[in-house]
Amino acid sequence: MSIAADVLAGNRLALSRLLTQVENDTPEGRQALNTLFAHTGQAHLIGITGAPGTGKSSLANQLARHYRQSTLRVAVVAVDPSSPFSGGAVLGDRIRMRELSGDPGVFIRSMASRGSLGGLAQSTAGVVQVFDAAGFDIILIETVGAGQAEVDIARLAHTTLVVEAPGLGDDIQAIKAGILEIADILVINKADRLGVEQTERALKNMLRLAHPIPHVFLHHGKLERVTAAQSPIEATQPAIWIPPVQRTIATQDEGIQQLAAAIAKHKQYLLDSGDWQHRDRARLQAEFESRIQTALVNRWRAAVNDSQFEQTLTQLISRQISPEQAVKKLLNGNAS
Amino acid sequence: MSIAADVLAGNRLALSRLLTQVENDTPEGRQALNTLFAHTGQAHLIGITGAPGTGKSSLANQLARHYRQSTLRVAVVAVDPSSPFSGGAVLGDRIRMRELSGDPGVFIRSMASRGSLGGLAQSTAGVVQVFDAAGFDIILIETVGAGQAEVDIARLAHTTLVVEAPGLGDDIQAIKAGILEIADILVINKADRLGVEQTERALKNMLRLAHPIPHVFLHHGKLERVTAAQSPIEATQPAIWIPPVQRTIATQDEGIQQLAAAIAKHKQYLLDSGDWQHRDRARLQAEFESRIQTALVNRWRAAVNDSQFEQTLTQLISRQISPEQAVKKLLNGNAS
Numbered sequence: 001m002s003i004a005a006d007v008l009a010g011n012r013l014a015l016s017r018l019l020t021q022v023e024n025d026t027p028e029g030r031q032a033l034n035t036l037f038a039h040t041g042q043a044h045l046i047g048i049t050g051a052p053g054t055g056k057s058s059l060a061n062q063l064a065r066h067y068r069q070s071t072l073r074v075a076v077v078a079v080d081p082s083s084p085f086s087g088g089a090v091l092g093d094r095i096r097m098r099e100l101s102g103d104p105g106v107f108i109r110s111m112a113s114r115g116s117l118g119g120l121a122q123s124t125a126g127v128v129q130v131f132d133a134a135g136f137d138i139i140l141i142e143t144v145g146a147g148q149a150e151v152d153i154a155r156l157a158h159t160t161l162v163v164e165a166p167g168l169g170d171d172i173q174a175i176k177a178g179i180l181e182i183a184d185i186l187v188i189n190k191a192d193r194l195g196v197e198q199t200e201r202a203l204k205n206m207l208r209l210a211h212p213i214p215h216v217f218l219h220h221g222k223l224e225r226v227t228a229a230q231s232p233i234e235a236t237q238p239a240i241w242i243p244p245v246q247r248t249i250a251t252q253d254e255g256i257q258q259l260a261a262a263i264a265k266h267k268q269y270l271l272d273s274g275d276w277q278h279r280d281r282a283r284l285q286a287e288f289e290s291r292i293q294t295a296l297v298n299r300w301r302a303a304v305n306d307s308q309f310e311q312t313l314t315q316l317i318s319r320q321i322s323p324e325q326a327v328k329k330l331l332n333g334n335a336s
Numbered sequence: 337m338s339i340a341a342d343v344l345a346g347n348r349l350a351l352s353r354l355l356t357q358v359e360n361d362t363p364e365g366r367q368a369l370n371t372l373f374a375h376t377g378q379a380h381l382i383g384i385t386g387a388p389g390t391g392k393s394s395l396a397n398q399l400a401r402h403y404r405q406s407t408l409r410v411a412v413v414a415v416d417p418s419s420p421f422s423g424g425a426v427l428g429d430r431i432r433m434r435e436l437s438g439d440p441g442v443f444i445r446s447m448a449s450r451g452s453l454g455g456l457a458q459s460t461a462g463v464v465q466v467f468d469a470a471g472f473d474i475i476l477i478e479t480v481g482a483g484q485a486e487v488d489i490a491r492l493a494h495t496t497l498v499v500e501a502p503g504l505g506d507d508i509q510a511i512k513a514g515i516l517e518i519a520d521i522l523v524i525n526k527a528d529r530l531g532v533e534q535t536e537r538a539l540k541n542m543l544r545l546a547h548p549i550p551h552v553f554l555h556h557g558k559l560e561r562v563t564a565a566q567s568p569i570e571a572t573q574p575a576i577w578i579p580p581v582q583r584t585i586a587t588q589d590e591g592i593q594q595l596a597a598a599i600a601k602h603k604q605y606l607l608d609s610g611d612w613q614h615r616d617r618a619r620l621q622a623e624f625e626s627r628i629q630t631a632l633v634n635r636w637r638a639a640v641n642d643s644q645f646e647q648t649l650t651q652l653i654s655r656q657i658s659p660e661q662a663v664k665k666l667l668n669g670n671a672s
């Protein structure tokens with residue numbers, strides 16, 4: 001029996017082995033992914049992104065516990081190197097996670113962040129596909145949410161939670177403008193901290209600024225996002241998603257039920273509006289294009305003449321030719 | 337007279353125009369870069385990286401003022417979207433920066449972070465080359481230092497400062513392990529805050545963990561980095577760079593002189609050990625490879641058959657073929 005068949009049959013050890021193969025991009029992993037891919041497209045992919053210190057991991061942990069109460073199978077993919085799921089945690093967190101990891105309906109995978117982030121996005125996509133094919137209903141993807149590359153990883157998701165916490169300082173929030181654009185739900189975790197009102201006000205103001213004008217307008221004082229589904233044909237469908245702001249205290253399990261309800265509502269919105277398929281398509285197209293890029297570079301590397309490469313590089317370093325001229329020289333001298 | 341010649345002649349308006357051209361990757365910008373490239377390699381590139389809230393921009397500001405006292409010409413390149421140099425600042429910061437920007441020996445450029453971070457790294461490299469050719473002695477490159485891509489931008493530098501501040505929380509520091517590996521100098525800014533001893537201890541502990549074993553050993557209780565220059569042939573040269581930890585209070589101009597002295601010492605170390613050339617070579621090779629990648633993708637895009645691309649994408653989205661199979665199908669059907 002192939003490893004793909006074992007994974008489809010629910011073999012946990014095979015799953016664990018395959019995840020490693022996929023993460024290391026081995027031939028066995030690639031072959032299994034080709035087989036498993038036809039079984040993907042069922043899971044609800046939920047991105048959880050935010051700065052270190054906002055409590056993303058505790059939130060993921062509590063959401064996983066919540067979904068387990070309704071017997072849904074949950075995978076957690078931690079792309080954040082500072083995540084407790086990756087082992088870099090305070091003791092209390094680690095104990096909570098360990099409790100979760102004893103549950104056969106839960107699988108936690110921490111991505112090693114070696115290599116480029118482009119490579120990381122690609123292997124994360126593969127890992128998510130394996131979980132999806134293996135029948136996990138909910139896949140929580142935790143990313144640190146600080147740079148564009150992390151945002152790209154968050155874009156893997158159907159539903160993206162952007163997590164904030166009071167008292168992290170205004171300057172920390174300044175960086176978030178780009179990230180707010182991808183938020184489907186805003187979570188203010190650690191909501192028992194001082195300054196929660198201020199954080200909520202700041203987030204709502206930033207939301208107003210962050211969303212590009214063609215997609216957002218103010219209606220009765222509320223921020224609303226206009227989607228393609230607003231066309232007259234679908235006028236009876238729920239046409240607009242207003243990113244809600246949810247308060248939680250993950251460590252005390254407060255607000256988790258309400259957050260899960262907001263996530264469920266967003267899923268329903270995605271299905272009704274056609275955005276579910278739209279995001280699925282966008283995700284696969286992005287992966288496709290990233291893979292084409294990698295394949296082109298690999299093919300070229302295999303074909304390039306080493307001594308010509310070295311010679312060109314030497315001319316570049318001695319400033320005889322510019323970077324652009326070096327590239328032209330090398331590519332035109334090579335028919336790959 | 338060409339724009340490149342104008343820039344070499346010290347024309348500030350031409351410099352400003354060319355920076356925009358280079359950032360937008362226009363044909364005029366590319367042509368000027370080809371001409372200017374032969375004049376690069378003189379400036380000391382100093383990366384300043386750290387989380388929002390650590391006061392990187394104030395530090396860059398004070399360093400620039402310091403260098404101006406010795407008539408060195410200083411360029412500041414801000415890649416951080418939350419940087420005061422990019423306009424997203426508290427008023428006090430903006431006033432300090434404006435003061436600086438009235439000085440003809442200083443040029444401040446904020447990079448728009450549109451597009452991919454790969455593209456941003458490339459256009460930042462171009463902007464730095466323009467400043468270098470234009471005769472700026474010191475180029476300060478400010479990045480947010482949170483993800484791998486930002487780290488890649490920081491790698492542009494000869495000397496990398498990693499900035500920390502007390503009281504940002506332990507969980508924030510956890511993310512830094514990867515960034516500490518690229519630190520040549522650690523700066524604890526806002527050193528008048530509570531917890532500065534704790535931060536310094538934590539940093540020193542993390543340094544011990546972050547550096548890979550082959551390059552680091554403990555010697556008389558001190559952390560030391562071993563370089564290639566430690567070979568017997570060069571035994572008389574200063575062989576080891578110990579990343580020092582410097583305390584500063586940038587807003588009060590405290591510790592800046594000592595920091596500048598550490599930077600000067602690092603430059604001397606780079607020159608003596610041969611690392612200056614080594615880093616120069618590594619930087620140009622990285623830019624070269626990134627440009628080759630872009631060129632390969634562009635060439636392929638121009639040659640690809642649109643309908644075949646769409647057909648393959650449709651098969652992918654309907655899960656008839658996997659991402660890997662889609663790439664194989666498209667690349668083998670195309671001779672580019």
